[in-house]
Amino acid sequence: MNEYQEIREKAYAANMQLPKLGLVxxxxxxxxxxxxxxxxxxxxPSGVPYEDLSAENMVIVDFDGNTVExxxxxxxxxxxHAVLYKHWEDIGGIVHTHSTYGTAWAQSLKPIPVYGTTHADHTTAAVPCAPPMSDEKIKGNYEYETGFQIIDHLTEQGLSYTDVEMILVGNHAPFTWGKTADKAVYxxxxxxxxxxxxxxxEQIRNDVRPMKDALIQKHYERKHGVDSYYGQ
Amino acid sequence: MNEYQEIREKAYAANMQLPKLGLVxxxxxxxxxxxxxxxxxxxxPSGVPYEDLSAENMVIVDFDGNTVExxxxxxxxxxxHAVLYKHWEDIGGIVHTHSTYGTAWAQSLKPIPVYGTTHADHTTAAVPCAPPMSDEKIKGNYEYETGFQIIDHLTEQGLSYTDVEMILVGNHAPFTWGKTADKAVYxxxxxxxxxxxxxxxEQIRNDVRPMKDALIQKHYERKHGVDSYYGQ
Amino acid sequence: MNEYQEIREKAYAANMQLPKLGLVxxxxxxxxxxxxxxxxxxxxPSGVPYEDLSAENMVIVDFDGNTVExxxxxxxxxxxHAVLYKHWEDIGGIVHTHSTYGTAWAQSLKPIPVYGTTHADHTTAAVPCAPPMSDEKIKGNYEYETGFQIIDHLTEQGLSYTDVEMILVGNHAPFTWGKTADKAVYxxxxxxxxxxxxxxxEQIRNDVRPMKDALIQKHYERKHGVDSYYGQ
Amino acid sequence: MNEYQEIREKAYAANMQLPKLGLVxxxxxxxxxxxxxxxxxxxxPSGVPYEDLSAENMVIVDFDGNTVExxxxxxxxxxxHAVLYKHWEDIGGIVHTHSTYGTAWAQSLKPIPVYGTTHADHTTAAVPCAPPMSDEKIKGNYEYETGFQIIDHLTEQGLSYTDVEMILVGNHAPFTWGKTADKAVYxxxxxxxxxxxxxxxEQIRNDVRPMKDALIQKHYERKHGVDSYYGQ
Structure with a gap:
C-alpha cells in the first residue's frame, strides 16, 4: 500500500463531497x-473534473509546496494550502470553494456578521474577510502570499485559527479548514x-444588528465549551 | 415490542422528512x-447524522426533560420540547429547524406578515417572532427558558397554540408543532x-400591506372552520 | 372504459407534472x-397528496360546478375552474398553483411587466394581476366569484384569454389555462x-423599463403569428 | 456513416447538457x-423537447443559414449562429439559453462587472450587454441582425471574441461560444x-466596485496566459 494512501483517500472523499453539497x-x-x-x-489535481478524480490521482505535496508524488x-x-499547513500545526484539512453566497460576500469585501445562533454554533466572530493584497504581492508569488494574507488577517482581527475555521478572501472566495478534511468540508x-x-x-431588515453577546457565547459554549452538551 | 415503539417510529419518520424537504x-x-x-x-439524539438515525436510537424523554430510555x-x-409538551396538552409533535428563509426572518427579529392566501390557509396571524431572552435567562437554563419564551410570547400576542402552530425564536430559528409529528413537519x-x-x-414592493381581513378569514375558515370544505 | 377516461388521464398527468416542475x-x-x-x-380531489393521485380518483364536475362522478x-x-370553462369556449385545461415567485408578485398586487423576449415569446402583455375582491364577494360564493374576477379583469385590461393564458389573482396566486391541460401546465x-x-x-436595476414594442411584437409573432417560424 | 455524424453527435451532446446544468x-x-x-x-431542431432529441434529428445548416440536411x-x-460562425473563424460551438440570472441582467441592459476572481478566471472584461436593435432591424431579418449586433457590440467595446466568449443580448438573453460546443456549454x-x-x-453592498486590475490580470493569466499553470 502506498505510504500516503490514507491522506489520498481522505482528500479524495473530501473533494467528492463538494459537488454533492452544491458548493462547486x-x-x-x-x-x-x-x-x-x-x-x-x-x-x-488542477482542472480535473470531479468525475475523473480518484484517490490515486491526488497529488502529494510537502508543506513548502513541492510535489512529492x-x-x-x-x-x-x-x-x-501549504502555507496554512506549515504555520497552523493543528489543522488536518483545508477546503477552498467558489460557493455562490460566500463568494458574493467576498466580492463585497464584507465580513459576515453574527446574526443568529446558526452562526454562533460555529464561531463567536464575524466570518472575517481578508482585504485584497497589494499589487506587488499579486504580481509576485500570488498563491503563497494568499496564505499569508489569510494568516495575517486573522491575527490582525485578534482571532485564532482554532476558533474561526473559515475566512473570505476579498474579491476571491471562502477558504475553510479544520482538524480533518471532513471538518473543513463541513x-x-x-x-x-x-x-x-x-x-x-439584511434584505429583510436593512438596519439589522448583530446578535447579543450573551446569546453568541451561549450557543458557542454549548457546542464547543468545556461543558458542551451538543453531540455524543 | 418496546413500549415506546410507536413514538420511536413516528419521531424517526418525522426526522427523516426534514432533509428530504430541504429544511436542514x-x-x-x-x-x-x-x-x-x-x-x-x-x-x-444530539448531533447524529440523519443517515445514521433509526427508530431504535431515538431517545425517550419525559415532560420534565429527563431521559427515560x-x-x-x-x-x-x-x-x-419538554416544556411545550408539558404546557400544551393538545400537541403530539414538535419540529425545530434552521431552515434558510425562516431563520433569516428570525435573525431580523420580525414576524412574517400575512401577505397572501397561502399564509391564511394555515393561520390568520402573522407568524410571531419571540424576542431574544434576557442575558440572565440565556446564561441560566437556556433551552428550558426558550420553551417559556415561546409560550409567553404567544400569550402576549393573544394567540393560541392551536391556532398558530409555528413561531420564530428571535436570532435563532423556527419551531413548529401540531397534533402529530407529521403535522409539525408539515x-x-x-x-x-x-x-x-x-x-x-417585500422585495418586489417595499410598501406592501398585509392582506385584507375578509380574505384572511375566508381562507382560514374554508380549511379550518366549522364549515370547512378543504380536504376529504 | 369509463366515458370520462380520457380527461381523467389528462387531468391526472397534468397534476403529476406540477410537483415535478417544482411548482407545488x-x-x-x-x-x-x-x-x-x-x-x-x-x-x-381536494387535499389528496400527489403520490396518492390516480386517473381513477379525479373528480368529474360539470361547468356549473356540480360533481357528476x-x-x-x-x-x-x-x-x-367551472366558471372559466363555462365562459371561455376555447380552453381545455386550467392550472392553479401557489408557485413561489408568481405568488410573491400576486401578494404584491403588481402585474409582471414585459422585460424581455422570454416573456414576449408567450404574450405581448404584462401578466395581469386581478385586484382582491370586495368583502361582500369574498364572504359570498368566493371561488365562483374568483372566476368572474379573472374574467372581468382580463376584459377591463382589454385582453383576450386566447392572447394571455395566465393571470395573478391578487393576494392569492397564479391561474393559467390553455387549449389543453398540458398547455396550462406549461x-x-x-x-x-x-x-x-x-x-x-428589478433588483438589478430599479429604474428598468419594459422592453420596446417592436421587440415584443417580433418575438410574439415569430412564435404565434400567421408567419410564425418557431417549432415544427 | 453520415458525413456530418461527428458534429451531429457534438451538437446533440451539447444540447443535452443544458437541462442537466439547469440552464433551460x-x-x-x-x-x-x-x-x-x-x-x-x-x-x-426548433421547439423539440430535449427528451425527443437525438444526434439524428439535429439539423445541418451552412454558414449562410440554409438547411443542408x-x-x-x-x-x-x-x-x-450562422452569422457568428461565418465571421468568427476560430469558434466551433455556440450556445444560447434563457438562463435565469443571465437573462435578468440582459433584461436590465447592464453588463456584468468583474467583481471577483471567478469572473477573471474566464475573462478580464465585464460581460458585455449589446443594446436592443433599432425597430427597423427588429422588423427586418431579426435573427441575422442579432448576429451582427453581437459582433458589432464586441468591436465597439474593443473586445475580441477569443478573449470574451460570452455576451448578453439586451432584453433577450446570453449567447456564448468557444473552440468547441462543449466549451460553449461550459x-x-x-x-x-x-x-x-x-x-x-450588488445586493450585499450597493456601492461595490469592480475588482482591482492587478488581480483581474493575475487570475486571467494564470489560467490563459503564456505561463498559465491551471489545469494539466
Missing amino acids: LFTFGNASAADREKKVFAIK GNLRPSSDTKT NSAVVEELAKMAFLT | LFTFGNASAADREKKVFAIK GNLRPSSDTKT NSAVVEELAKMAFLT | LFTFGNASAADREKKVFAIK GNLRPSSDTKT NSAVVEELAKMAFLT | LFTFGNASAADREKKVFAIK GNLRPSSDTKT NSAVVEELAKMAFLT
Missing part, C-alpha cells in the same frame, strides 16, 4: 488532507449557509 | 413525537415557504 | 382537463419563470 | 457544433454563475 461548479474548488507527521498533504499538476491554489458548507442567511437577513 | 443542513434540526398518556416523547444524549433542544415546511414568499413580496 | 409544495395546486362536448372536466370532494377551487411553469426573471431584473 | 426550461435554448472545413453546423426546421435562432454555465454572484454582490 465544474472544477471551482479543491480540498486537501494532511499527514502532519510526514509533513505532506494530498490535494486535488504524483504525475499530475496539483491545484493552482496548492501554495496557499465548514465550507456552513459558511455558504451563513452567507445565504446573512444576505437574506 | 447536516444535523441542524430535530423532531419529536409524544405519547401523551405515558407523558414521554421520542426525540432525535436510550443510550444516546437527546437533542440539545430537548428541554424546549408546518415547518409551510413556515419556510411563507418566509420565502414574504421576503420576495 | 404538498397539495398547494390543482389541474383540470375538460371535455368540451360533454361539458364536464376532471379535476384533482367521483366519491371524493373535488378541489376547493373547483368553482373557479403556462404555469412559464409564469413562475417570468416572475423570477422580472423580480431579479 | 422546456425548449428555451439551443446549442450548435460546427465543421469548419465543410462550413456547416449541426443545430437543435434534415427534415426538421432548425432552431429559430439559427441565423444568429461558458453558458459560467455566465449564469457570474450573473448570480454579481447580482448578490
Whole structure:
C-alpha cells in the first residue's frame, strides 16, 4: 500500500463531497488532507473534473509546496494550502470553494456578521474577510502570499485559527479548514449557509444588528465549551 | 415490542422528512413525537447524522426533560420540547429547524406578515417572532427558558397554540408543532415557504400591506372552520 | 372504459407534472382537463397528496360546478375552474398553483411587466394581476366569484384569454389555462419563470423599463403569428 | 456513416447538457457544433423537447443559414449562429439559453462587472450587454441582425471574441461560444454563475466596485496566459 494512501483517500472523499453539497461548479474548488507527521498533504489535481478524480490521482505535496508524488499538476491554489499547513500545526484539512453566497460576500469585501445562533454554533466572530493584497504581492508569488494574507488577517482581527475555521478572501472566495478534511468540508458548507442567511437577513431588515453577546457565547459554549452538551 | 415503539417510529419518520424537504443542513434540526398518556416523547439524539438515525436510537424523554430510555444524549433542544409538551396538552409533535428563509426572518427579529392566501390557509396571524431572552435567562437554563419564551410570547400576542402552530425564536430559528409529528413537519415546511414568499413580496414592493381581513378569514375558515370544505 | 377516461388521464398527468416542475409544495395546486362536448372536466380531489393521485380518483364536475362522478370532494377551487370553462369556449385545461415567485408578485398586487423576449415569446402583455375582491364577494360564493374576477379583469385590461393564458389573482396566486391541460401546465411553469426573471431584473436595476414594442411584437409573432417560424 | 455524424453527435451532446446544468426550461435554448472545413453546423431542431432529441434529428445548416440536411426546421435562432460562425473563424460551438440570472441582467441592459476572481478566471472584461436593435432591424431579418449586433457590440467595446466568449443580448438573453460546443456549454454555465454572484454582490453592498486590475490580470493569466499553470 502506498505510504500516503490514507491522506489520498481522505482528500479524495473530501473533494467528492463538494459537488454533492452544491458548493462547486465544474472544477471551482479543491480540498486537501494532511499527514502532519510526514509533513505532506494530498490535494486535488488542477482542472480535473470531479468525475475523473480518484484517490490515486491526488497529488502529494510537502508543506513548502513541492510535489512529492504524483504525475499530475496539483491545484493552482496548492501554495496557499501549504502555507496554512506549515504555520497552523493543528489543522488536518483545508477546503477552498467558489460557493455562490460566500463568494458574493467576498466580492463585497464584507465580513459576515453574527446574526443568529446558526452562526454562533460555529464561531463567536464575524466570518472575517481578508482585504485584497497589494499589487506587488499579486504580481509576485500570488498563491503563497494568499496564505499569508489569510494568516495575517486573522491575527490582525485578534482571532485564532482554532476558533474561526473559515475566512473570505476579498474579491476571491471562502477558504475553510479544520482538524480533518471532513471538518473543513463541513465548514465550507456552513459558511455558504451563513452567507445565504446573512444576505437574506439584511434584505429583510436593512438596519439589522448583530446578535447579543450573551446569546453568541451561549450557543458557542454549548457546542464547543468545556461543558458542551451538543453531540455524543 | 418496546413500549415506546410507536413514538420511536413516528419521531424517526418525522426526522427523516426534514432533509428530504430541504429544511436542514447536516444535523441542524430535530423532531419529536409524544405519547401523551405515558407523558414521554421520542426525540432525535444530539448531533447524529440523519443517515445514521433509526427508530431504535431515538431517545425517550419525559415532560420534565429527563431521559427515560436510550443510550444516546437527546437533542440539545430537548428541554424546549419538554416544556411545550408539558404546557400544551393538545400537541403530539414538535419540529425545530434552521431552515434558510425562516431563520433569516428570525435573525431580523420580525414576524412574517400575512401577505397572501397561502399564509391564511394555515393561520390568520402573522407568524410571531419571540424576542431574544434576557442575558440572565440565556446564561441560566437556556433551552428550558426558550420553551417559556415561546409560550409567553404567544400569550402576549393573544394567540393560541392551536391556532398558530409555528413561531420564530428571535436570532435563532423556527419551531413548529401540531397534533402529530407529521403535522409539525408539515408546518415547518409551510413556515419556510411563507418566509420565502414574504421576503420576495417585500422585495418586489417595499410598501406592501398585509392582506385584507375578509380574505384572511375566508381562507382560514374554508380549511379550518366549522364549515370547512378543504380536504376529504 | 369509463366515458370520462380520457380527461381523467389528462387531468391526472397534468397534476403529476406540477410537483415535478417544482411548482407545488404538498397539495398547494390543482389541474383540470375538460371535455368540451360533454361539458364536464376532471379535476384533482381536494387535499389528496400527489403520490396518492390516480386517473381513477379525479373528480368529474360539470361547468356549473356540480360533481357528476367521483366519491371524493373535488378541489376547493373547483368553482373557479367551472366558471372559466363555462365562459371561455376555447380552453381545455386550467392550472392553479401557489408557485413561489408568481405568488410573491400576486401578494404584491403588481402585474409582471414585459422585460424581455422570454416573456414576449408567450404574450405581448404584462401578466395581469386581478385586484382582491370586495368583502361582500369574498364572504359570498368566493371561488365562483374568483372566476368572474379573472374574467372581468382580463376584459377591463382589454385582453383576450386566447392572447394571455395566465393571470395573478391578487393576494392569492397564479391561474393559467390553455387549449389543453398540458398547455396550462406549461403556462404555469412559464409564469413562475417570468416572475423570477422580472423580480431579479428589478433588483438589478430599479429604474428598468419594459422592453420596446417592436421587440415584443417580433418575438410574439415569430412564435404565434400567421408567419410564425418557431417549432415544427 | 453520415458525413456530418461527428458534429451531429457534438451538437446533440451539447444540447443535452443544458437541462442537466439547469440552464433551460422546456425548449428555451439551443446549442450548435460546427465543421469548419465543410462550413456547416449541426443545430437543435426548433421547439423539440430535449427528451425527443437525438444526434439524428439535429439539423445541418451552412454558414449562410440554409438547411443542408434534415427534415426538421432548425432552431429559430439559427441565423444568429450562422452569422457568428461565418465571421468568427476560430469558434466551433455556440450556445444560447434563457438562463435565469443571465437573462435578468440582459433584461436590465447592464453588463456584468468583474467583481471577483471567478469572473477573471474566464475573462478580464465585464460581460458585455449589446443594446436592443433599432425597430427597423427588429422588423427586418431579426435573427441575422442579432448576429451582427453581437459582433458589432464586441468591436465597439474593443473586445475580441477569443478573449470574451460570452455576451448578453439586451432584453433577450446570453449567447456564448468557444473552440468547441462543449466549451460553449461550459461558458453558458459560467455566465449564469457570474450573473448570480454579481447580482448578490450588488445586493450585499450597493456601492461595490469592480475588482482591482492587478488581480483581474493575475487570475486571467494564470489560467490563459503564456505561463498559465491551471489545469494539466
